[in-house]
Amino acid sequence: MSQPPVNSTPGLPTVSTITHEPVLGEDAADREMIAGPTGVIEAVLRHPRRLIYQLRHGVPGRLISPLLVIAVLLIAVYGMIVGSFSGGIQWWAAPTKIAAGMFITAAICLPSLYIFACLGGSPAKLHEVAGALGGLLLLMTLLLIGFAPVSWLFSQSTESVAMMGFLHLLFWVVAVRFGVRFLFAAFRHFGLRSEAGLKMWVMIFILVSLQMTTALRPLVGRAAILLPKDKKFFAAYWLDCISAPRVESRR
């Protein structure tokens, strides 16, 4: 690779220049090619700058597709762990709904992410923004897979739906925290001048994700029907779950 180091936006100061981060591509390791699914996973975990560099200067389609496909496959695996709590139709319903829910959430939030990035001064193109969102999703799902053995252990030894729901939520919060950190790092190298809009977008993403868990309920516990008929706000649904009498059986 002989591509030059990148100064994302010459002229106006960016968040990257303000925080004195090294210029993207200055280090030869940033410019190394990412090959295959294992390369993508390794890049998002160990060399996020390499992934960000390739999103800006490689062939974006070559990276965005693997990012999304691997993220959907991994979240489906985690969904099976979620479904294993109740078994039955949840073996396939939970992974399908969780994977579809994550994909729909990303599709709903992508246009506003692009708008907030541009309003924050970033000259990033839509496919670069989609790549950064793909990186967030992949890192999130990788962390969830890391938590999967713990989730499985608890799902086999507890009877409480509320307890399992809380545990999955806790793992999701940790995963989102690291995913968002990747997203901010990416946009710092995409010439972002103000992080205010991006912070607002993170709030929107969290709200949409949480509401998606209620819109596609039940994800944890028995499922008499595939999708709910009545509409609820996620906080109201959680309160219902917590205040409901103790379930006789999870299955």
Add this chain to the structure above:
Amino acid sequence: MIRLPTRAPAFNLNALLRGEVELLAGWIARWTMGQTARQTFTIVVGAGAFGAAMGSWRAPEQAFCSAVKLPFILLVTAVGNALLNGMLAPLIGVNLRLRESFAAVLTSFTLAAVILGAFSPLMGFLVWNLPRPTPGAAESVAAHSVMVLILVGMIAFAGVTANVRLLQLLRRFGGGMAPAWRLLLAWLTVNLLLGSQLSWIARPFIGRADEPVRFLDPHAMSGNFFEEVLRAGGELWIHFSR
């Protein structure tokens, strides 16, 4: 002083959202019919998508009506605002002619429509998660009020962001920061008063569960937008305090 290009720069969504002063100044100074058509098209698509998303709560017919009405309201408000501010700008101390005022106001509305268009999937998701409209159901009244308040919030965010984005441009049109702020305040005030009342007259955009789907309300000229927002807030308060 602004260095103006000899030709109008190409329409660039990313640069518009970033509020690139040189490019926007070029658009405004070298205003062309092609540029106006592109901006109008963007308003129709962006605001139309948002209108369709919010109207889809009541019925597909309401979605169509709102998709037609919302861009129309934005365009009429832009014309009214441009006429008034074309006269106000020189009095405030910003060197904008009527034609430039129209171009600047249309640019800010284009930006607002792009933001609204990006919010339309979020609005669609909100509609999906609200109780369906059922005549006489308390949940439907609360859902309608939630829709009113959230859409007012989204439109206000888009409008204010779009206007503030052009602040640097107004400053560079001469007169410094203080006149630019005064003109921005005039823009926002006219948008708030004219836009809100026009949208009230062109109601319904969401549609109530106990009323038939229609393009315009037969009592269009009674009441005002601010009373409706207060009423929606009151209904929501009553619903959740039961």
